[in-house]
Every structure is written in C-alpha cells, then in structure tokens.
Amino acid sequence: MRNYWRLSRLTSHFLPLTLLIFGVRSPLTAQDGLVAERSAFALWLANAPDSPLAALAQQAIGTGLTLGPEDADVPLKNSTRMTVRAEGSSVMLNHQGIKTPLPRDRLTAIGPYQLRPAGPSGRSVLTVFGPEHRTLIPSYYPADSHFVMTGSLTKPASRVTHRILMPDGVETEAIEAGVFTIQLESGPANLKVYRIADEDTGESELVIYFQDLTNGKGSYPAGRFVTLTPRDEITYLLDFNRSRNPFCAYSTAYACPAPWPGNRLSVEIKAGEKYGN
Amino acid sequence: MATDETLMNGGMAEWRNAVLLRSFRHSSFRHLLLPLFLSVQAPGPAGPWRAVLDLAGGPLRFALTVEQKGGTWQGKLCNGTQCQALSAVRVAGDSVVFDIATYAATIAAVARGDSLVGEYHNVGRRGPRTIPFRAARGRWPVEKGFGGLTGRWDAQFLTDFDASPRVIELRNDRAGLEGTIISNTGDYGLFWGHAQADSFSISHFDGSYVYMLTGRLKADTLRGVFHAGLRTQTRFIAVRSNGAPHLKSPSEITTADTAPFRFSFPDLEGRQITEADPRLRGKVVVIDVFGTWCPTCHDAAPALVQLYKDYHARGLEIVGLAYEVSGDSATDNHQVRLYRDTYHIPFTLLRAGTNDTEAAAATLPQLTNFTAFPTTIFLDRTGRVRRIHAGFYGPALPEQHAKLVKEMRAEVESLLRER
Numbered sequence: 001m002r003n004y005w006r007l008s009r010l011t012s013h014f015l016p017l018t019l020l021i022f023g024v025r026s027p028l029t030a031q032d033g034l035v036a037e038r039s040a041f042a043l044w045l046a047n048a049p050d051s052p053l054a055a056l057a058q059q060a061i062g063t064g065l066t067l068g069p070e071d072a073d074v075p076l077k078n079s080t081r082m083t084v085r086a087e088g089s090s091v092m093l094n095h096q097g098i099k100t101p102l103p104r105d106r107l108t109a110i111g112p113y114q115l116r117p118a119g120p121s122g123r124s125v126l127t128v129f130g131p132e133h134r135t136l137i138p139s140y141y142p143a144d145s146h147f148v149m150t151g152s153l154t155k156p157a158s159r160v161t162h163r164i165l166m167p168d169g170v171e172t173e174a175i176e177a178g179v180f181t182i183q184l185e186s187g188p189a190n191l192k193v194y195r196i197a198d199e200d201t202g203e204s205e206l207v208i209y210f211q212d213l214t215n216g217k218g219s220y221p222a223g224r225f226v227t228l229t230p231r232d233e234i235t236y237l238l239d240f241n242r243s244r245n246p247f248c249a250y251s252t253a254y255a256c257p258a259p260w261p262g263n264r265l266s267v268e269i270k271a272g273e274k275y276g277n
Numbered sequence: 278m279a280t281d282e283t284l285m286n287g288g289m290a291e292w293r294n295a296v297l298l299r300s301f302r303h304s305s306f307r308h309l310l311l312p313l314f315l316s317v318q319a320p321g322p323a324g325p326w327r328a329v330l331d332l333a334g335g336p337l338r339f340a341l342t343v344e345q346k347g348g349t350w351q352g353k354l355c356n357g358t359q360c361q362a363l364s365a366v367r368v369a370g371d372s373v374v375f376d377i378a379t380y381a382a383t384i385a386a387v388a389r390g391d392s393l394v395g396e397y398h399n400v401g402r403r404g405p406r407t408i409p410f411r412a413a414r415g416r417w418p419v420e421k422g423f424g425g426l427t428g429r430w431d432a433q434f435l436t437d438f439d440a441s442p443r444v445i446e447l448r449n450d451r452a453g454l455e456g457t458i459i460s461n462t463g464d465y466g467l468f469w470g471h472a473q474a475d476s477f478s479i480s481h482f483d484g485s486y487v488y489m490l491t492g493r494l495k496a497d498t499l500r501g502v503f504h505a506g507l508r509t510q511t512r513f514i515a516v517r518s519n520g521a522p523h524l525k526s527p528s529e530i531t532t533a534d535t536a537p538f539r540f541s542f543p544d545l546e547g548r549q550i551t552e553a554d555p556r557l558r559g560k561v562v563v564i565d566v567f568g569t570w571c572p573t574c575h576d577a578a579p580a581l582v583q584l585y586k587d588y589h590a591r592g593l594e595i596v597g598l599a600y601e602v603s604g605d606s607a608t609d610n611h612q613v614r615l616y617r618d619t620y621h622i623p624f625t626l627l628r629a630g631t632n633d634t635e636a637a638a639a640t641l642p643q644l645t646n647f648t649a650f651p652t653t654i655f656l657d658r659t660g661r662v663r664r665i666h667a668g669f670y671g672p673a674l675p676e677q678h679a680k681l682v683k684e685m686r687a688e689v690e691s692l693l694r695e696r
Contacts, residue, residue, distance in 0.1 A: 033409045036396045040405040048400065089635045103604055103631040105402060118402070121635070159438035168403050175437055195437060201486065203506035229333045230510045237333075247403075 034143055034241055042137060045250070049114050050107055052250035053136055054129040058169050061086050061117060061124045074128055076113055084115070084126055091117040091124060118170040120163075125170060127253070136250055139274045140241075141218075147240035147271035150231060153178040153193060153206075164194060164209075165257035167225050167246040172196055177206050180228065182238060184267050191263050193228060206236070209260045210243075212269040220245045220275040223259050243272025322350070322366070322373050322388070328412040330397055330482060334504045337480045337489045338417060338470065341375065341384075356481055357452035357469025377484030384410050399485065408487065408507045421449040422472035430499055431523040432458075432515035442523055445490070445499070445515055446674065447477065454479055458490060458503070459677075461525045462649040463573055463668030483572070530667040531652055532645045537660035538564070539643065542598060542627035545610050545617075550596075550627055552660055557594050561692040563685075564654040565597045566641070568632045569616040571650040576671030578620040580682050581653075584689060585624050591693050592658075597622070598629035600637045600650065653685070657692050664688055 045051050057074045059065055064085035066072040072081065082095040084102065091102045095110060104124070107114045112131040117124050155178040164174045174194035181190050197204040206228035215221050224243040228236040248256035326341040343352040343366055350366035352375060364378035373393065375384040386395025393412040398405045430445040447456040454472045456479050458465040465488055470479030480489040492501025492513070499515040541551040552562075565581055567574035585595050599616075601609035606628065613626055630640045638647040644654075649667040657663050666685075670677035 033396065033407065036409075037405075037407045040396075040398050040407050044400065044405045048404075050402070088639055090639045100604065101631060101636050103633045103636055106602075106604075106631070106633070108604055155437065166403065177437060201505060202488070203509045205508060227508065229508050231333075233512070 037242070038138070038140065045136065045138065046133060050116060050127075050129055051133055052168070052247040052254065053133045054114075054131070055247070055251045055253040056113075056128045056130045058125055058127045058253050058255060061091060061126050065126055067115075067128065074126075076128070076130075079111060079113065082110065084117070086121070086124060089121045091126075118168075120171060120173065123171055125255070127169070134251070138245075141270045141272060141274060143241050144271050147269060149182050149238050149240075150235050151180050151182050151238065152234050153180050153228070153236055162194070164260075165255060166196065167244065167257070169247060169255035169257075174207070180208065180236065180238065184265065186267055189265055189267075191265075192260055206230075208238070208263065209246075209257060210263045210265060210269075211259050212265040212267060214268045214270060218270070218274055218276075219243075220249045220273070222246065222248070222256050223263070224272060226272070240269050240271040243269065245273050245275060249275055321345075322368060322393070324414060325416050326393065326412040327415050327417050328393075328410065330487065331409040331411070332487070332489060332504050332506075333508050334489070334502055334510050335478070335491060337482060337487065337504070338478070339480065339482045340417060341412060343373075354482070354484065356467060356483070357455055358450060359467050359469070361483060379484060382484045386410060386412070397487075406507065417453070417471070419451070419453045420471035420473060422447060422454040422477055423474075425475070426454070426472055426477055426494055426499075429518040430515040431518045432499070432513045434503060435512045435514065443513070444518070444523055445513075447479070456490075457673045458488075459524065459670075459674070461530060461667075462527075464670060464674055466572060466671075467673040527667045528664055530649070531647050531665045533654070533662035533665060534643050534645075535661065536643065538654070538656050538662050540564075540598070540627075540629075540641070542629045542640075543606075544625060544627050545613060547606075550625065556625075557596070557660075559658050560592050560594045561588075561658055561689060562656040562660070563593065563595045563689065564656065565595060566600065566629075566637070566647075566650065566652040566654070567597055568600045568602070568650050569612045570602050570632060573669050573671055574651045575616075575620075576673075576678075577651050577653070577669040578616070578622065580669075580685070581624075582620055582622055583682075584685060587686070588689050588693065589623075593689055593693065595624040597624065597626040598641075599626055600630050600632040601628065602632055604631045655688050655692060657695060663692060 045053050059073060061084055064083055065074060066081060066083050067074040068076050068079040068081040080096060082093060084091060084093050091104065093100050093102045102108050102115060102117050105118050107116050114129040116127045118127065119125050156176050160176040161173050162176065163171050166172050174196050177193040177195040179190045180193050181188055191208050191210055193206050193208050195204050196207050208226050208228065209223055210226065211223040215223060224245055226238065226240060226243045228238055231237050246257055248254040322343045323345055324343065328339050328341045329336040340355040341352055343350060350368050352363045352366045353360045354363055363375050365376040367374040371388040373386055377383065382397065382399035384395065384397045386393035391414050395410050396407045397410045398407040427447045427449060432443045432445050433440040434443050444459040445456065447454060452469060454470050454477055456468050466481045468479035468481045468490060470477060475494040478489065478491045487506050489504040490501065492499050497516060501513055503511045503513055537552065539552050541549055544550050581595055585593060599609065599613045601612055603609055609628055613628060617626055630637055634648065638644065641647060651669050653666040654662055655664040670681045672678050
C-alpha cells in the first residue's frame with residue numbers, strides 16, 4: 001500500500017503542466033489520474049484472483065469441458081475430474097457427483113482454482129485462474145500531451161451491431177457508434193468506434209481497438225485498446241496515453257482479439273502501454 | 278460553481294490541525310508515533326467534507342463525515358439526508374482510505390492543505406475502474422429548486438439509436454433538491470443535489486452505482502444528460518407529466534403460465550421446501566423473489582413483514598426466494614440470516630440460487646420475461662399466479678410507495694375472500 005501512495009504523491013508535479021496546456025481545469029486529462037490509474041492497475045494485476053497473470057486457461061464451453069486430470073481439456077494439478085457444460089442459458093459444474101450452477105461473469109472457487117464463465121449463451125467461454133501470479137509489471141511510454149486529442153464522432157445511418165472480442169477474450173455484442181476522425185501530422189485518420197454497454201450498471205464505453213507503427217516495435221503486435229471520453233454533446237476526447245494491451249499480452253491463455261479492419265494508423269503512437277522490455 | 282473551485286486551492290500544508298506531524302514525515306518512527314499525535318491533535322481528517330467525483334461530464338457531489346471514536350476512525354457517506362456507514366476509515370500520515378466493503382470499493386486520498394485529493398476505485402471484470410476524487414472541509418450549501426423544476430416529468434432517454442421512457446421526479450427536501458429516476462423495472466434510488474435558477478444536478482453515489490442527472494429547463498422542456506460512471510452519458514428530454522401513465526405498468530412486465538406455481542428450494546437449515554408444503558396448502562401465498570445484495574429488496578422487506586403481520590391470521594403465507602451473490606451455501610445462508618434478523622422477518626426464506634438474472638429465470642421456468650429484483654408473485658388458494666409485480670417503489674418515491682402498498686393489501690384481501 002505504501003508504494004501506491006508514493007506514486008500518488010508524485011502526481012502533483014504534473015498538474016501545473018496540464019493546466020498550462022489546456023488552459024482550463026480538465027480533470028480527465030490531468031496526469032494526476034493517469035498515474036493513479038496505472039498504479040491501481042499494476043496492483044490489480046499482481047494481486048487479483050482473476051488477474052490475467054493468474055489465468056491458466058480460457059476455452060469455449062461448447063458442448064462441455066473437462067477439467068482436472070492430464071487428459072482433460074483443461075489439466076489442473078492435484079484436482080479431481082470435473083465437467084462444465086451449458087444447460088439452456090445456465091452453465092453447470094459437475095464435481096464429485098454434485099451438480100451446481102456456475103454464475104456467469106462471476107468467480108467460483110473450486111479448491112485453489114477459480115472458474116468464471118462469461119459471454120453470450122451458446123458461445124460462452126470458461127476462464128480458469130490458479131493460485132499463483134506470474135510477475136509482470138506493465139510499462140508505458142512517457143506521458144505525452146501531444147497524444148491527447150479531441151474530435152467528433154460521425155454516426156452510422158442506422159443501428160448495426162457486431163459481435164466482437166473484448167480485451168479479456170470474451171465475446172460481447174457491440175453497437176457501431178461511428179467513426180472518430182483525428183488529425184495526425186500525416187493528415188486526417190478515421191477510427192471505428194464501438195459502444196459496449198453493461199446492462200447491470202447502465203454504464204457504457206466507447207471503445208477503439210487500433211494498430212499503429214509501433215506494433216511489434218515497442219508496443220503489442222496485435223494492437224491496443226483505448227476509450228473515448230465525452231466532452232460535450234458532439235466532441236470527444238481521445239487520450240492515447242491510456243492505451244492498454246489486450247489480456248493476451250499478459251497470458252497466452254487468452255484469445256487475442258483480431259485487429260479491427262481500417263483501424264490501422266500510419267504513424268507511431270508512442271504513448272500508452274508498451275510490450276516487452 | 279464557486280464551491281467546487283475552492284476545492285482546487287490546495288496549499289502545501291498538511292492537516293491543519295496536525296501541524297506537528299510534519300516534522301515526523303521523514304522519520305522512520307512516525308508510524309509508531311502517529312496514533313499518539315492524532316489522538317492528541319485531533320481532528321486530522323475528522324469533521325464534515327464536501328466531496329466530489331470528477332466525472333467526464335462534471336462534478337458529482339456527495340458528503341463524507343469522519344470522526345474518531347475510542348481511537349478508531351469511522352465515517353459515513355451521504356447523498357443528502359440518506360447516509361450509509363463506511364466499513365473502515367484508515368488514516369496513515371497524510372493519507373486516508375475510505376473502505377466501502379459491501380461493494381469492494383475504496384476512496385483513497387492524500388491531504389493537500391485543507392483538501393483531500395485522490396481517487397475512487399472499485400474492481401470490475403477487466404480491472405480496476407478509477408474516478409478522480411476531491412474534497413474540502415465543510416458542508417454543502419442547501420440549494421433548493423424553484424417550483425418550475427419540481428414535480429413529475431415524463432422523459433425519454435436517447436441512446437445512439439433508441440429512445441426509452443423514464444419518469445424523473447424532483448422535489449425539495451431540507452438538504453436541497455431531491456429526486457429519483459424510474460424505469461420500467463424500478464427506480465434508481467434516492468438522488469440528491471442542487472439547483473441554480475433553471476439548472477439542476479442531482480446524483481446517487483453509494484460506493485457502487487455512480488449516477489448523476491444534470492439538466493436545464495427551457496420553456497416547458499427539460500433537457501439534460503444522465504451520467505453513469507466516469508464516461509457514460511445519455512441525453513434526455515422531458516416534459517411535465519399530465520398524469521397519464523408514461524411507463525409500462527409493473528404488473529404487466531413479467532407473466533406466468535396458468536398451471537399451479539411450482540418450486541423446490543432448500544430453507545436455511547437445508548430442508549427442501551416445495552409448493553406442496555402443508556403450511557402453504559389452501560393459503561394465499563405471496564412469493565418475494567429477492568436478494569440481500571439488492572437495495573430495492575431491502576426497501577420492500579418492511580412492507581412485506583407488515584403485510585404478513587396483518588393477514589397471516591386470515592390465511593396469508595409469504596415465501597422469500599433468495600438469489601445470492603456467492604453461490605456458496607454457507608456464505609449465502611449467512612447473508613440471508615443477517616437480512617432476516619435485520620427486518621425481523623417471520624416468514625420462510627429459501628435459498629433459490631444466484632443473482633444472475635438468466636440463471637434465476639431458469640429456476641422459475643413458469644415465468645416469462647423475469648427481469649427485476651425484487652419481483653412479487655401473488656398466488657391464489659389453488660396455487661395459481663394471479664398477479665406479478667416487477668420491481669418495488671421504495672420510500673425514495675413516497676407517493677408511489679404508499680400506492681403500491683395499498684394495492685398489495687387490496688390484492689391480498691381480495692384473494693383471501695376467494696374460497
């Protein structure tokens with residue numbers, strides 16, 4: 001906890017710089033929040049039971065999965081055989097002759113392991129987490145205000161939904177939110193944006209999965225995720241400093257989202273999360 | 278919003294009332310000495326705070342109150358007159374952490390002069406979500422809304438390609454402007470805030486839900502934005518209600534087949550209870566589909582207890598079906614017992630499953646379009662479903678609450694009269 005605080009305290013030095021650049025107080029662009037977000041994320045990666053650094057496997061439940069012995073779909077050390085299968089819209093676990101429902105989007109502990117089914121009925125995936133965390137501290141390009149930009153969203157003419165993979169390898173239904181145009185040194189560039197809604201909380205995010213010329217040369221080869229923040233009714237803020245790797249960058253257990261066609265920028269976005277050393 | 282601006286005037290001083298601490302900041306002994314000094318030099322973080330979460334669309338106001346009792350820090354979080362206790366307040370040097378254990382959420386901040394600056398965070402499936410937090414000493418001013426704002430508004434929430442109906446209620450209370458938002462499946466809890474001339478802002482922050490409604494009245498139309506979490510913004514447009522129903526009736530959302538209603542779930546002692554239980558035979562039965570995690574269910578519990586007390590002697594039975602978070606029987610039974618003891622619930626509670634709506638619906642296959650916690654099902658003496666009420670109007674909506682309770686009593690009385 002102490003380290004966390006020390007990081008937070010550093011942030012005061014960045015604040016005047018931000019005020020200078022934007023002229024007005026703009027809490028979401030303040031580097032203040034960026035440092036706090038990154039330290040909270042590093043803590044979560046190192047400690048959370050469902051951290052990608054504790055992930056052992058992620059597989060489609062399909063017609064059923066076996067877990068446990070060496071010949072199982074998901075071999076687990078010192079675990080007796082169990083099966084996970086979909087029954088209607090529920091996911092059921094059969095373990096030592098007892099059948100119990102596995103709640104969706106939630107962790108269920110079985111001995112030292114944690115199981116979580118997620119995704120739409122019929123195409124759900126099971127993610128299995130173990131008791132140990134690999135060591136990986138995410139690294140970032142230095143915060144750079146040049147990579148904070150505003151723009152507007154051109155909406156599509158009608159409602160179109162697609163099934164896309166989220167950073168955690170789970171499929172979700174996303175609404176096409178439009179095309180976000182940014183001005184780069186090389187000229188204007190368009191990025192496709194999807195809205196991902198969480199029905200439970202009423203919250204939603206405008207998500208962009210993009211590629212750029214740093215991919216494989218400092219940043220993750222498949223691309224990175226970033227979200228748009230509304231400024232007013234028509235303009236949005238895009239802060240590339242907040243770009244994040246998909247979870248497949250932390251563990252090969254995860255399915256990696258395929259790049260979104262058209263979202264390839266012909267410049268180097270030296271901002272946000274890096275990959276490797 | 279002058280009060281929000283004053284929050285930014287942080288100086289270099291630490292807690293105003295714990296100046297002595299400064300010289301100990303770099304001493305390795307400060308952790309040992311700290312409790313001593315804080316107890317002598319109180320209040321440290323003690324007292325009322327005007328707190329703000331900086332959402333993308335503007336500041337969300339709430340209040341924190343901190344006090345030290347018997348050497349232990351404690352506090353509460355308030356939206357106007359509605360407060361909840363924090364599970365812990367941890368103070369170390371110039372940092373303070375407020376824990377909201379129910380939702381595994383925390384607010385962590387450092388003192389900057391007479392302000393606190395930090396962030397709120399809770400954990401989602403894809404990692405922690407953080408929202409900038411700041412606070413200044415003192416209480417929020419009471420800023421009520423003028424008569425043109427208060428009352429009932431029929432709203433449409435406009436998402437990318439859809440419009441969905443909501444009712445917005447605004448009224449003045451001693452803490453300022455108050456209100457709530459109602460959808461087809463229930464209300465969003467109590468909102469509190471302030472108004473200035475024709476503009477208003479009300480919010481509901483309980484450690485988990487981060488909701489704010491901002492708007493402005495122009496001519497006869499209310500326009501504004503509903504904010505959820507850091508980044509979601511949904512525009513709305515509303516006109517004053519003319520009294521005609523704007524939402525679907527809560528008794529028309531979920532339906533059931535015509536066969537006698539069947540269920541089989543364990544009680545808290547592990548005994549399997551079914552609809553054929555001798556205690557339920559020939560009785561009017563009210564089934565309360567609830568969860569201890571669901572704030573609206575807590576609102577409904579006292580009303581159901583009263584219903585039971587008033588009509589049990591004449592042949593009413595109530596059965597609560599709990600849909601809990603963990604799925605682990607010991608943990609869930611413990612939560613349900615706490616709930617039972619809090620509301621002195623005299624009727625049977627069964628552990629029916631987990632609170633995932635789809636999984637819960639699968640345990641009640643005779644229902645169509647099960648969507649809300651709580652859902653109240655009224656069975657006649659032959660065990661057939663006669664009415665299903667999705668959601669519940671809590672005391673945040675005093676008029677609807679009173680009306681609903683009256684309707685529930687009338688339904689029970691009418692079913693009791695059938696032989």
